[in-house]
Amino acid sequence: MAIISLARLALGLAALFLARRVYWEATTGAHRRALIKQHGCLPPRKVKQRDPILGIDLFLSNIKAYKEHRLLAFWQSALTDYNAHTLMVTILGQTIYFTDDPENVKTMLATKFDDWSIGSVRIAQFRAFLGMGIFTNEGPAWKHSRDLLRPCFERSQVADVSMMEKHTKRLVEMIPKDGTTVDLAPLFHQLTLDVSTDHLLGRSTNSLDPKAEDNCEEFVEAFEYCQNPAKDNESWFRILTLFLPDRHFNRCVRILQKFVDDIIESEMSSRATKSESTPQRYVLLDELLSQTDDPRRVRSELLNILLAGRDTTASLLTNIFWELPHHPEIMERLRSEMAEHMTGPEPPTYEQLKDMKYLKAIITESQRMYPIVPQNSREATRDTVLPRGGGPDGTWPLLIPKGALVSWLSYSMHRRPDIYGADAETFNPSRWLDGEHHESSPLRPQWGYLPFNGGPRICIGQQFALTETAYTVVRLMQEFATMESRDDDDVWKEKLSITCTSLGGAKVGLTAF
Secondary structure, three states: OHHHHHHHHHHHHHHHHHHHHHHHHHHHHHHHHHHHHHHOOOOEEEOOOOOOOOOHHHHHHHHHHHHOOOHHHHHHHHHHHOOOOEEEEEEOOEEEEEEOOHHHHHHHHHHOHHHEEOOHHHHHHHHHHHOOOOOOOOHHHHHHHHHHHHHHHOHHHHOOOHHHHHHHHHHHHHOOOEEEEEEHHHHHHHHHHHHHHHHHHOOOOOOOOOOOOOOOHHHHHHHHHHHOHHHHOOOHHHHHHHHOOOHHHHHHHHHHHHHHHHHHHHHHHHHHHOOOOOOOOOOHHHHHHHHOOOHHHHHHHHHHHHHHHHHHHHHHHHHHHHHHHHOHHHHHHHHHHHHHHOOOOOOOOHHHHHHOHHHHHHHHHHHHHOOOOOEEEEEEOOOEEEEEEEOOOOOEEEEEOOOOEEEEEHHHHOOOHHHHOOOOOOOOHHHHOOOOOOOOOOOOOHHHOOEOEOHHHOOOOHHHHHHHHHHHHHHHHHHEEEEEEOOOOOOOOEEEOOOEEEOOOOEEEEEEO
């Protein structure tokens, strides 16, 4: 009897599986076949894997490359080795498509924006420590967050560089002026935190001010750990613990929350004493408090934007000052341009910064070679099609099934020789100046250059970040006559978390005029 019952159970399960398969073929399968026929889709190139089912081998290869600070180069070389711009892989049982094709990126971020989500995994990871805000919301909630932030980055707000001078002056005071080796990277992170909090909250953390009561060290350490819990892992076993509950992560989240909650509480207490007749610039915190009395919502919006305001600009500055000491001729040309547009030792104005084309080219070239977000992804919300990536040569349309993840590699795309020329691996700001690039003049990479994302979710604060970066570069060049690299390695290496910066920071020796 037991054998007969088991046989019936097995037969029933088989019939259920067959019925489910027939239903899938008649619905989802039929829809996908119609899309394939309509668009002429062909299968993508696949990476050869020893474990094509679970993809454990590729997962371990990724972990190894990450620990050796060469994950970006690892994926760039994979595309190069396969002579492809789109590849399909399996990692931990999930199918993922990697691409550095500008047309595919344009499709995801702009022309078929509604077919894509920022992804359930990303949302869950970010919300764990940021809460719900502009980086973790989608749909109407995201649009509302963006509308709240937009006035912060209007031209009138960005053009007021007086606030930047206050904090940059403190930065200069913190730097040794006798050629003593200093790592500018942590100072840049303090600078951008001070500027961001001043601009968005109406009060600065003043972490660069030695007289400040709170130096924010605990907040900064907690913020960095939450972004990248794997950074301190030194063994395979400890990396596997990322899949287990992390008590330290939870403690860091509480530190972040308390830090921002204290600012909110202080602002709410002081609002009654503020003069309503005194005109003030747009401050995000004030606007949030006028719209809601929910402290969790206010905290989440602030944490989301502080992540962007601090880390992205600090990483960009670090990469620039890693490169500049290696190129005396670039620094000399920059000084000549500054002398042409500025007179005397006075800090630059917004208009002067906008007129410095070579300065802009230096910043642009740094973002090309070392994109602050070198890899990003989208999850298909429905069966959809990318314009390229199918077929043996990768030029045919490619079907992307609902729920699949597509990751685009800005690091690799920004170094494509067919876009940037044979010297694509070389730091050369002149490539961005009309008439100066020997391969292609003028250079117009369009979607092949994506430092601030694109489409509806393009970075809303990009002009503020670029102005802060340009202002800081000019002020340091004004204050210091010589700049010598003190890095132990002449090869740039990646330090990856949510953003990417130089592993060795920006170790330099500076001598004042």
